[in-house]
Amino acid sequence: MSVISTITVKVPATTANLGPGFDCIGAALKLYNEFKFTRNERGLIIQVSGTEAEKVQTDESNLLYQAFLKLYQYIEQTSPSVKIEIKLGVPLARGLGSSATAIVGGLVAGNVLAGSPLSELQVMELAIAMEGHPDNVVPALLGGCCLAATGLTGWEICDITWHRQIVPVIAIPDFELSTLEARQVLPTEVSRGDAIFNTAHFGLLLRGLATHREEWLRAALQDKLHQPYRQALIPGYDAVEAAAVAAGAYGMVISGAGPTLLALTDELHTPGVATAMRNAWKQVGIKSVAQSLPLDIQGVTIF
Ligand SMILES: Nc1ncnc2c1ncn2[C@@H]1O[C@H](COP(=O)(O)OP(=O)(O)OP(=O)(O)O)[C@@H](O)[C@H]1O
Ligand SMILES: N[C@@H](CCO)C(=O)O
16 A cells, blocks of 8 residues: 655634534535644744734644544554645634634544544544534535534534525634633523523524525524623724624624634525724724635545
8 A cells, every 4th residue: 555645634714603503504605714734754844924924833732633643542653753834715713613723623634644543524533523622623524514513422423404595704813712711601500591592593594594585594593601791802892793784694604613703694685784883893903804605515635
């Protein structure tokens, strides 16, 4: 069997939670990180280019490399020495699944270089264990919008129908919010009322996404498990939400753990919603980049 000496893995950004689906739903977006691994006898080399490249670690602590090592640990083999070239398109710590791209990229690259001993399901389980929740890594691997739930013997993954007329618009501010910090503000227990609220609204979200029925979508994006606690970490949240809705969005939510904000709208209102979100943030002194990003339906690609 010939030994593979180089491989490139392209992994999409993801937006998790979609309001009431905290820690269980996410969608892949057409924004990518690319990771090239080349066997290299002279020890670890990590080179980074692209968006905010200077912020990524270039030593053994790099998350992408840690995931690569994890794969080899799991299959009980010594990892090869590699040169890694990272091309960043997904901004870091903004709620767009940058850590998931690194985890998925490192595991998938490691698996291919090792001769593909693990199935896609095994790689997915390792990725979920590393990230701690499934809602970014699963769509990053599979593409589209995915729901992950613990089954009786392992994870159950459902692909969620996303009506083609529903367009995501994201506004990415120029400040970071780590997932760790955004999880620390959450209560460990919630009331029965809040649990029922989210159960009902999550059901409504799934039906709203499938049907594009506007009144369902407008109501469905509400959440009581994480957003009320996280909004204080995102200055201007209320103003950006009001501007997005006034410009024609069905509603707005925090993308992942934030601070990126995600509005759902239709094709016609997309430019107006993006401009309104950017302007609302500008008025409170925050620079942002706002744009529509279609769903990626392919997930991780290898070449
Ligand atoms: N391409 C990468 N290579 C190496 N490490 C990365 C890469 N991308 C992200 N990371 C690591 O992940 C951290 C960001 O993870 P964090 O979970 O806080 O945010 P996120 O994944 O962007 O957002 P969210 O999980 O809310 O979608 C970075 O600070 C960095 O340490
Ligand atoms: N579900 C996760 C996504 C961010 O990684 C959270 O909201 O904390």
